[in-house]
Amino acid sequence: MIVKRVQHNSRQSERRGFLSMELALVLPIFGIVLFALLEFTLLFYARADVVEASRIGARLASLPGITQENVEQEVLKILPPQLGQGAVIQTEMGEHPGDVVMVAVSIPMKLASPNLLWPIGYDLQGQNLYSETRMIKE
Template identity: 85%
Template sequence: MKFKRIHKRTKKQTKRSGFLSMELVLVLPIFGIVLFALLEFTLLFYARADVVEASRIGARLATLPGVTQENVEQEVLKILPPQLGQGAVIQTELGEHAGDVVTVAVSIPMSLASPNLLWPIGYDLTEQNLYSETRMIKE
């Protein structure tokens, strides 16, 4: 004689269908925004490091005697990656005498450094720049 098991469901064993998909629907957009933000800010931080380094190297060169503004701009563009160099705005103030302050400023649109992934939530990169300014004393 075969016995069949009869399962009686208690209140603790009630079926929970649909909860996992609903939780996924609620969490997935937030997770996507966090991933997009992580990607975008990582690219911006790397680009910022390039801009700062180009500004520093340009200022070091500008402290040397006999260096022209064109020499400084060429050196800055050589340091920047081609993607960033195409939109770079370089401003230099060369001192005339030893002991004068030399200034090199580099500005690059953020839209060249990173895709604009977070515009749907209100963080827009258009019209914003990565900027670095370095001042040194002329030799």
């Protein structure tokens, strides 16, 4: 009976060794997938904000009597505060009805999301979220 217990205990410890080895191999990959999911989710939400801000800015710019300062203030009002602090807004205001107006909004990605994936080579440094909307002046 003592022999059987020793064999049984060695099988259990061998199985525990395999489980801990599997965990050691899978856990880093699982962590990278979770970090990627978090980072890309934050970037997609920020991109939606940037697109919406440029769209609303272009709609406002297409109205008669609106100045470039009015458009920039409205775009900054639409953007969340953490994104608005680094926003670069470019506008082309048409002079006459029928002219094309353009509003472009650019925001550094590092303001939208923490740079979680730099260890695997996906770096947000120097990357921007950009949206440009063109409309016809009324």
